[in-house]
Amino acid sequence: MTFTTDTSISSFGGKLLKLSHDSPVTGTKMVVNIYLPHQYFDDETTKLPVLMYLSGLTCTPDNASEKAFFQPYANQYGFAVVFPDTSPRGANIEGEDDSWDFGTGAGFYLDATQKPWNKNYKMYSYIMKDLIPQIASSYDTLDTHKMSICGHSMGGYGALMFYLRNPDVFQSCSAFAPITNPSECQWGKKSFSNYLGDDKTLWAEYDPCDLVKKFTGDKRPILIHQGTADAFYAKDHQLQPEKLVNASTQSPLNGMIDLHLVDGYDHSYYFISSFVKEHCQFHAKYLGLN
Ligand SMILES: N[C@@H](CCC(=O)N[C@@H](CS)C(=O)NCC(=O)O)C(=O)O
Numbered sequence: 001m002t003f004t005t006d007t008s009i010s011s012f013g014g015k016l017l018k019l020s021h022d023s024p025v026t027g028t029k030m031v032v033n034i035y036l037p038h039q040y041f042d043d044e045t046t047k048l049p050v051l052m053y054l055s056g057l058t059c060t061p062d063n064a065s066e067k068a069f070f071q072p073y074a075n076q077y078g079f080a081v082v083f084p085d086t087s088p089r090g091a092n093i094e095g096e097d098d099s100w101d102f103g104t105g106a107g108f109y110l111d112a113t114q115k116p117w118n119k120n121y122k123m124y125s126y127i128m129k130d131l132i133p134q135i136a137s138s139y140d141t142l143d144t145h146k147m148s149i150c151g152h153s154m155g156g157y158g159a160l161m162f163y164l165r166n167p168d169v170f171q172s173c174s175a176f177a178p179i180t181n182p183s184e185c186q187w188g189k190k191s192f193s194n195y196l197g198d199d200k201t202l203w204a205e206y207d208p209c210d211l212v213k214k215f216t217g218d219k220r221p222i223l224i225h226q227g228t229a230d231a232f233y234a235k236d237h238q239l240q241p242e243k244l245v246n247a248s249t250q251s252p253l254n255g256m257i258d259l260h261l262v263d264g265y266d267h268s269y270y271f272i273s274s275f276v277k278e279h280c281q282f283h284a285k286y287l288g289l290n
Contacts, residue, residue, distance in 0.1 A: 012071035026088040033061035049146035049287040056153030067269035073280030091120035109158035112195035148283040160208035167217020172286035174223035180244040209247040227265025
């Protein structure tokens with residue numbers, strides 16, 4: 001299957017492409033946005049690294065494309081940014097649209113094992129086995145062997161989880177207000193029990209606090225920003241970045257979780273866009289761009 005370009009929008013000297021494709025993995029039509037920096041159009045031979053950005057609960061690829069402001073830094077360093085969706089849509093599963101923190105917009109980047117979700121809710125395999133290979137085959141000058149990953153909230157969890165499981169695929173990882181211990185917070189428990197069932201050994205295969213202890217990749221820092229005025233952090237305890245720091249003390253990444261608690265910032269894209277520069281600078285270093 002190839003991408004259909006639904007829209008192409010000029011932005012900061014590059015272009016944002018809004019794409020769709022039929023995914024054999026999810027069995028649904030999937031949408032994805034890709035930001036191509038000006039280098040992509042200036043020079044048709046040089047391969048450009050890729051930054052994957054995973055969004056949080058309720059998001060489509062458009063939230064970050066419109067409000068995170070990766071574009072100036074993508075142009076400064078010369079990398080493309082991929083914004084996948086957060087779940088399959090329109091799978092016609094009963095209950096899929098009943099709540100904002102489960103089902104549509106809340107795929108948790110995992111492969112569901114439980115009925116009725118296990119037919120379509122396979123975001124882990126979608127990203128690894130469908131989206132990334134398809135970007136590689138559709139865009140000759142995007143280098144998916146030079147790829148880093150970041151994300152926000154549920155997408156921050158996704159970024160940590162993909163990186164910790166696949167250090168050979170992703171050069172570096174960062175997160176904004178990530179859910180770090182999904183097995184031990186309300187959002188995670190709701191999704192993991194419905195998508196994965198009761199077997200906690202399966203939960204551990206997706207939980208960054210478990211995965212960090214088994215990490216086999218290079219000893220590189222993971223950059224995390226967390227706003228102190230974020231109610232999901234301060235009041236609801238959904239995010240718990242300190243738990244990842246604690247878990248990492250028993251791992252090769254001891255001392256490498258670079259957690260910045262930033263005073264007064266909330267959970268919104270005003271927070272993300274305030275620190276996107278630091279995250280781009282961080283990834284550019286590991287992508288060999290600065
Ligand atoms: N809908 C939820 C909030 C969900 C939420 O904050 N989602 C975050 C990710 S966890 C987000 O990025 N929302 C979309 C946006 O801010 O553009 C509520 O009403 O409390």
